[in-house]
Amino acid sequence: MEFANWFSQIAGTAAAPHDWQAALAASERPRSQLIRVPTGMGKTLGVFSAWSWNRLKRQDERWPRRLVWCLPMRVLVEQTESVAREALDRLGLLWDPSTSHIGKVGVHQLMGGADPSGEWNLFPDECAVLIGTQDMLLSRALNRGYAAGRARWPQEFGLLSQDSLWVMDEVQLMDVGLATSAQLQAFHDDDSPKSLRPKHTWWMSATLQPAWLESVDTRHRHPAWVTEPTTVTPEALQTGLGSVQKSLTIDSVAEKDAPGFAHRIVEEHGSLLEGDYGRITLVVCNTVGRARRTFDEVRKQSPGQEVHLVHGRFRPAERRAWREAFLSRDACRRGVNRIIIATQVVEAGVDISAGCLMTELAPWSSLVQRFGRCARYGGAGKVAVVDRGTDEKAAAPYSSAELLAAVGALQRFVGGHADVGIARLEEFESGLDTAELKRLYPYEPKHLIIRREFDELFDTTPDLTGADIDISRFVRASDDRDLQVFWLGVSRPATRGPLPGPSSERQPNREELCAVRFLTARDWLCGEESKTKLRNGKRAWVWDWLDGEWVIASRSLLNPGRIVCVSSDSGGYDEKRGFDAESSGFVAEVQSPPLERIADAQIKADASAGGDEISQGRWKTIGCHADEVVTGVEELANNLGLPADVRQSLMLAARWHDIGKSHPAFQGAICSSEKRPNRQDLAKAPPGEWLRPPGTYRTSDRGDSRPGLRHELASALALFAVLRRYAPDHDALLGPWSEALRLSGHALLAADAAKSPSPMESEVVELSALAFDLVVYLVAAHHGKVRVSLHASPKDQDYLDYDGRGLPVRGIREGDRLPSVALSSAATPVSESTLSLQPATLGLSPLTGRSWRERCGDLVARFGPGGLAFLESVIVAADRQASRSTTADPALATEAAR
Numbered sequence: 054m055e056f057a058n059w060f061s062q063i064a065g066t067a068a069a070p071h072d073w074q075a076a077l078a079a080s081e082r083p084r085s086q087l088i089r090v091p092t093g094m095g096k097t098l099g100v101f102s103a104w105s106w107n108r109l110k111r112q113d114e115r116w117p118r119r120l121v122w123c124l125p126m127r128v129l130v131e132q133t134e135s136v137a138r139e140a141l142d143r144l145g146l147l148w149d150p151s152t153s154h155i156g157k158v159g160v161h162q163l164m165g166g167a168d169p170s171g172e173w174n175l176f177p178d179e180c181a182v183l184i185g186t187q188d189m190l191l192s193r194a195l196n197r198g199y200a201a202g203r204a205r206w207p208q209e210f211g212l213l214s215q216d217s218l219w220v221m222d223e224v225q226l227m228d229v230g231l232a233t234s235a236q237l238q239a240f241h242d243d244d245s246p247k248s249l250r251p252k253h254t255w256w257m258s259a260t261l262q263p264a265w266l267e268s269v270d271t272r273h274r275h276p277a278w279v280t281e282p283t284t285v286t287p288e289a290l291q292t293g294l295g296s297v298q299k300s301l302t303i304d305s306v307a308e309k310d311a312p313g314f315a316h317r318i319v320e321e322h323g324s325l326l327e328g329d330y331g332r333i334t335l336v337v338c339n340t341v342g343r344a345r346r347t348f349d350e351v352r353k354q355s356p357g358q359e360v361h362l363v364h365g366r367f368r369p370a371e372r373r374a375w376r377e378a379f380l381s382r383d384a385c386r387r388g389v390n391r392i393i394i395a396t397q398v399v400e401a402g403v404d405i406s407a408g409c410l411m412t413e414l415a416p417w418s419s420l421v422q423r424f425g426r427c428a429r430y431g432g433a434g435k436v437a438v439v440d441r442g443t444d445e446k447a448a449a450p451y452s453s454a455e456l457l458a459a460v461g462a463l464q465r466f467v468g469g470h471a472d473v474g475i476a477r478l479e480e481f482e483s484g485l486d487t488a489e490l491k492r493l494y495p496y497e498p499k500h501l502i503i504r505r506e507f508d509e510l511f512d513t514t515p516d517l518t519g520a521d522i523d524i525s526r527f528v529r530a531s532d533d534r535d536l537q538v539f540w541l542g543v544s545r546p547a548t549r550g551p552l553p554g555p556s557s558e559r560q561p562n563r564e565e566l567c568a569v570r571f572l573t574a575r576d577w578l579c580g581e582e583s584k585t586k587l588r589n590g591k592r593a594w595v596w597d598w599l600d601g602e603w604v605i606a607s608r609s610l611l612n613p614g615r616i617v618c619v620s621s622d623s624g625g626y627d628e629k630r631g632f633d634a635e636s637s638g639f640v641a642e643v644q645s646p647p648l649e650r651i652a653d654a655q656i657k658a659d660a661s662a663g664g665d666e667i668s669q670g671r672w673k674t675i676g677c678h679a680d681e682v683v684t685g686v687e688e689l690a691n692n693l694g695l696p697a698d699v700r701q702s703l704m705l706a707a708r709w710h711d712i713g714k715s716h717p718a719f720q721g722a723i724c725s726s727e728k729r730p731n732r733q734d735l736a737k738a739p740p741g742e743w744l745r746p747p748g749t750y751r752t753s754d755r756g757d758s759r760p761g762l763r764h765e766l767a768s769a770l771a772l773f774a775v776l777r778r779y780a781p782d783h784d785a786l787l788g789p790w791s792e793a794l795r796l797s798g799h800a801l802l803a804a805d806a807a808k809s810p811s812p813m814e815s816e817v818v819e820l821s822a823l824a825f826d827l828v829v830y831l832v833a834a835h836h837g838k839v840r841v842s843l844h845a846s847p848k849d850q851d852y853l854d855y856d857g858r859g860l861p862v863r864g865i866r867e868g869d870r871l872p873s874v875a876l877s878s879a880a881t882p883v884s885e886s887t888l889s890l891q892p893a894t895l896g897l898s899p900l901t902g903r904s905w906r907e908r909c910g911d912l913v914a915r916f917g918p919g920g921l922a923f924l925e926s927v928i929v930a931a932d933r934q935a936s937r938s939t940t941a942d943p944a945l946a947t948e949a950a951r
Contacts, residue, residue: 059110060102063140074099077283078106083116083218085238085274087266087282088257091475092425093294094285096257097136097402100220101182108180109146109158114694117251118177119217122184123191123234125226126365127568128372129402133222134162134184135376141182154179162563163189174208175930177216177923178692187230188528188535192614194237195502195524196510196922199614200537202598204837206513211926214241214919216250216693223401224258224265225418228530231256231265232498238278239271240507244917249695252919259425260418262494268501287483290476297428299410301471303463305440308447311343314439315350318411319358321437322392325409328432331389335407337423339415340450341366341396343441345630348394355392363395366632368539370564370643380405385430399426406430414440416455417462417493424473436473438463458492500526511918512841512909525613534613536574538632539565540640542621543592554594555618557602565643567632571613577625577634578617579608592620672730673737675711676875677942678935682707685931699924702824705816706831706928708876711736712883713767715874718750718759718864725753730945734874737936750864761848762864767888769833771871772817772825773901774886779810780818785825786902811881823915826908827924835928839863841909843893862893878943 056078060070070078073090077099090096101120108116122137124130137160141147148157154176161173163185173181183190192199196210213219219238224231238254245251256266256278263279271278289295306314322334338344341364348362361379378384379391380399385406393399393407397415400422406429412420420438428434441447443456465481466473482490502524515521525534539561546553569577578593579586587593587606594603595610595617603618604610611617619625624637673681686707690700713719720733724742729735743749750762776783810818820828833839849861858867871886891898892905912921 056102056106059106060098062143063102063105064098065139065143070102071095071099071285072289073283073285074102078103080107083107083251083253085242085253085278086255087261087263087279088255089261089282089284090257090259091285091290091295091479092259092401092422093429093475096222096259097133098140100222100255100257101137101140104218105140105144109144115251117216117218117253118180119212120180120182121190121213121217121219122182122222123187123219123230124184124222124402125187125230126398126401127186127369128363128365128398129223130162130184130186131369131372132376132402132404134160137182137184158182160184163193174205174212174926175933177212177926177930178689183213187227188614191230191233191528192524195233195507195527196513196918197521197524200616203513203515207834207837207840207922208926208929211919211922211924215248215252215923217252219252219254221254221256222258223422224256225260225422226397226401229498229500229527230529231496232268232501233527235266235268235271236502237507239274240504241917241919242274243504244920247915247917247920249699249916249920249923250693258418260421260494262490262496264491265494265496270501270503287479290479294429294431295476295479296474297431297433298472298474298477299424299427299434299436301463301466301473302435302437303440303467304437308343308442311346311350312354314441315347315354317437317439318347318351318392318394319355321409321411322355322358325435327387327390328408329387330385330406330408330430330432331387331391333385333389333405333407334392334409334411335399335405335426336392336394337399337410337412337415337426338394338396339413339441341631343413344394344396345633348630351392351394359391361391361393362630363393363398364631365396365398365568368565368567368626368643371628371631373564382406382430399423404429406432407434408432409435409437411437411439414438414443414456414459416451417459419451420459420463421478424478425475428474455495458495462493499530502527508913508918511913511922513837514840514842514844528613534571535568536571536611536613536615536617537561537566538569538574538617538619538625539567540619540621540623540626540642542642543618545592545622552592552605554603554605559603559618560596561616561618562643566616567626569632571611571615573634574617575608575611578606578611578619578623591623593623594618671737671739671939671941672728672735672945673938673942674732674875674878674944675714675734675736676878676880677944678711678736679708679876680878681935681938681940682710682928682931685934686927689927689931693927695927698824699827702820702827703831703924703927705820706828706835707931708813709772709817709828710765710768710832710835710928710932712771712871712874712876712886713764713769715871716762716764716767716865716869717752718757718762719764719767721751721753721755722749730948732948733872759852759861759864759866761846761861763836763839765833765836766839766843766863766865767869767871769829769839770865770888770890770892771886772829772832773892774888775810775814775817775883776825777889777900778808778884779814783818783825784822785820786900808884811883813876813880814883823911826912830909830912830921831924831928834925835932837925837929841906843905859890862890865890875944 057069061067104120107113122133141158146158148154148159158180159173160182163183189199193209194213196206198206198209221234234254241252267275318336325332338347344364352360380403382404400419405426407427410427412423424436427436443453445453448456541555543555578591580588593606595606595615597604606617621640625634626632626640627636683704686703690703714736715734722744723735723738724744750760751758776786843862845860845862852860854860865888867890869888873882873885875882889900891901895904
């Protein structure tokens, strides 16, 4: 009864939960499993109520904090987000970004464009619902997040790889994405003994087949996943929606005969009687092009008739009105008289009940989903399946074999009382053998990510050319990957000259973004031949993450996940027909408040000279900022229940993470204004106090410039310097040579006897070798820019070696010195450090032991890729929250008073 009351609150009705919903919520311990429930029987509410009951109501720590809802299409994301928001609002738990997040649950979309309610990554200890397309979520699960800055990839990867319950919804539409999700869960299960927090996957669909999840890599995990799936019992299908009957007819219309197909639709709609849910005919086409042509013909043949077109190539600004106008339960009522022409986007997540369903012949799994939109709320309905051709050209985007298998199944329903209601479909499939089910539900993904490839993705450092590993083949089928387009009124120059582009301050709101297949966008904007030039009359730009500006698009830059700005006079969109490459009309901008920059502090910082040092208008010393980050890390680690040794390493990393900001080139990047405190240990400065390029990261005397400086690498190398000074025989330095060198009394082991370590330096000296590696890695990686590969960047290679010390690595040179600074507002300063780049060398160094890459490899082996990235995310979250602190620095306040 207690869960029933909870469910009623979520649903907003007095309806009792279905048996399968109650059983899912009653699971004593979450596990990866299948949920195979017929369409229309409350999958979304069932999953959300089960997670929220156990995580929010019972506060069971075994249940993950993040509910990650992965969907194949943008339309489904918006609908699921609406359900989640409404449910949490009824519970009084929905987080409003204008208020405190503590004790509340944020709902965040992960799609192209900014999420104004976002920054979910700043609160790893709080519950959140993350809803996105498979492109955005799976790319992040592979550490290559589409439409996100490179520096943010590891943090999002870590948070999605730990403490997360993934719901792969409507998997029959995911193609290779389904196989990738199974591979990733198997890899996590293999790493589970060393994982810090749980990760599970629920695969969900009305047509889900257990065999879809089986591969060489998942075979040893597969039995546990498919045992005791969540299903609806045959007895439950004999009443309610399960007993609704839907008559079936089969017809054929030539693929090119759009007028004939439209005539058939108008005829069927004319014979439809009005019921309790209105007079609605739903037409489902297999391609956007056929849907558009059918829409045009129906409007021509039936003027005055209410007709709507629905497909995935619309902007959210137009789609948002659909739900209230005609794609919801409330829109299905007496007096309604409409025809809806759609593509596969209505196969899942669309809550409408059509008296008549007309669908083009499709694979069996798609037909079953489409049948579920007919008589969805009860009564009776009629279904007409129209064969538009089964040869390979007409069958696209499906295969001829899939359509022929569906025809064979349909013919077993024809004759006598043909019915494709839920109960009849379940009865039919239960009588099929394994071979017959495989013909009806074929699944052979073209690409399968293996463990070695997954592990290689942990390092997000690009090579010297800026190239990266392409993960798109593991996210979506090769001909079905999207980029996002928005239209902007960019004026043309009055005279001949360079074409003006969008302002670097202009970023899209997600309401403006239209998903377009990247190959289609290439042909539309650049043509099939040109690799560099845009078509005559077309103007388009893509965002350059490194320089923080819009650059002219070329065919090679139009890749999956990219956000593309197109001038409004380039055409390509119609508000009633969606994206159309043949449309040449002016495209109106979406009238919504534009965002000044992408609403993410890290991406915003990447495009500014001050880098990631932006704060809320306060000057802060390294010691004060370190105190704030240590406090934040301790709170997060305690809330997350991390082991004591891991907690200690996190706090020590937080203490040392910004000592590299004492580097002379970093301090020189802060303006020498009257407001600047007269000291060389500043960590934070107001946004207006940072020098702009090309003057960034120069010494105060302007004698040396380090444009590629990464202060976090300097911080990490300072830790090596502590061991070299006070414990040169430490196992973290000597590694396999330690015993031999100790016995020989080698000169390398001579410590600095003139000084004893400060208390904070003693903490470093007392670390074990593995703990030291963890601390130094977290320090180096806390901005997501220094990772496994330590090599010179392009900016480093332009450096003039004026004194023979060699080129920098990420702005740090051999022999650079950090002054003595305090790492706490109330602590003894640590000693001056001389930095060595020896860890960046390959093999064993006589000064610092194992190479940086080898140390990172050992850490990945210990924690798993997801676990190590999760620890990074904790440091990053605490650092960014502390950077927003408006409290006064006690050291600076004392100095000012004096």
